[in-house]
Amino acid sequence: MSLSNSSSAMTAEQFSPIGFNLLVWTAALSEAMNPIADRLKEIGYDGVESFIDTQDVSVYQQFGDHLKQLGLQSTCVTVVGPDANPASESASVREQGLMYLKGAIDRAHAMGASVICGPFHSAFATFSRREPQPDEYKRSAEVLHAAGEYAKQANIVLTPEALNRFECYLCNTMQQLSHLVQLADHPNVRAMFDTHHANMEEKRFPDAIRTIAPVLAHVHISENDRGTPGDGHIPWDDTFRTLAEQKYTGWMTIEAFTRNDIDFANSINVWREYNEPWDIAENGLKFIKAMQAKYANS
Template identity: 30%
Template sequence: MSVLQLPLPSRIQAPKICPCNPRGGAVITRAASPVVNAAAVLPKNLIGIHSGVFVGDWRPEDAERAVKGAKEAGFDLIELNLSVPEEVDAESTKKVLEKYDLKASGSLGLSRATDISSSDAEIRKNGIKLLSGALKALKVAGGKYFVGVNFGAMDKYREPLTAEQWKHCVASLKEVASEAADYGIEYGLEVVNRYETNILNTAQQARELIGDIGMDNVTIHLDTYHMNIEENSMEQAIQAAGDKLGYIHIGESHRGYLGTGSVDFTGLFRGLAASGYTGPLTFESFSSAVVSPSLSNTLCVWRDLWDDPDDLAVKAHSFIESNWAAAYQLYSRPKAWSKPV
């Protein structure tokens, strides 16, 4: 993480977007002296970006383009789309990552045909096979974080989860999380909105599922896009996740430029700082300008929210780094919460 000189604000201010660039320009905050060295006090969180910002496929030229773009924008980590793990050349991916000195995480969303919470044993078997393949690819590539909707189908359900499906989910996750543990991989369960799963919609539900799984390498993956829909507040969700919070997706309410939508980023970074969070902060954004066959329709990416991946990436990195630094200096404390949220 680069050394960042930030003035210490007298009180936290909501991030503002520079009026000279309404698409997502530099973040500005009201501030007063003294100037402090943010890098000297910040925890060494990896700042990451989803590969889908740059490319839709993962051919050798795509891997080069995405990893190079992420590095040049200042990121420490790139999140790989492992929805079709056999299409990812893990060995060559590892070489590209080493070439640009970048770390990797991996993610996917299961389908109805690979739903490990299903009452159909064959469907659960297919899901476990897919997850195992993704974990193996991530291990070879050198990644340490496996996240996403890796606990059930990423789809719209019209009925609540049954007790039987919950049990199937727990049993399946114990199996795949055990394999992840053997590889030294943290298995993060992404909490998403009610239109994308009927299993985990809140941090509290994820905490309960992890309790039933009972494995140390299973953690909670929170995403601001989904938190903005389902949680009472960013701070409450972070507090509910507690020490099981392992991965964060930083995304805007419309999945475009950060700071141009309705997500409460002030609350997010304040909550993370107060909790002492040290995991990755990964930017996620999608536009039909970059088409991924395995993601575009699943995520309903049908609009051109942006058309310049490099500009988007640079501004996202600046937004995350500057707002995280400002919040951390104001709200990090030996005791996480000084007042109810």
């Protein structure tokens, strides 16, 4: 799999691999996820995405071994809190941020993952009550560069994520995220595009995707309500057409949420159910494959 854009026309063999984020069930990895991975493989997924926290490395190793037996690839997602904020004025807090990211890289490596995505450029849902400052981008970029150097040893690409204004203030748009990634200036620090957040923050999806395309290495396919992709009002034709035009061949991973994991749901303000997990997985996969085929020759 190539995380970089291809210069040749996209063919069936070059379609982006399709992943499914396990957060629709739980944020905690355990052997209980093995049967879910089995079924995702049977349905036709290329990989799964798992949340990384501070569980023992052996948990990720065991799950990764199961994925390898199935022939599934893996990616990961993580966040940082205010005590490990890479954009903090405090050097000790930034150091905690770097240590946390190194721990996440160790766990992802144990699982055999190729990508760690998420809004780890700054603390989730933590606000300064002012617009983002140049020094905050600089501090965050320095931490990301150091984390990228560590990730390089594990052959992992870090893809920080822009979030909507209600969950983040440092990076809401692809323009801001592109600026941060350029400041980080490391080949293992790239970017991701999430359709849910872009739906709130970007004027036009094609412009946003073209802005981030030079450093784009991961995409979250996520409906406006976090339910089944294709059931809502995300501009999907614009999304898939532009990704195809840009010859994007990295992951397209479905990220959807439910209240199955109450603590996680409460932490991200998910207060109701959208669709059943297997409805999201089965119909979402069909939708992505149909859209990839539709724009295969763009």
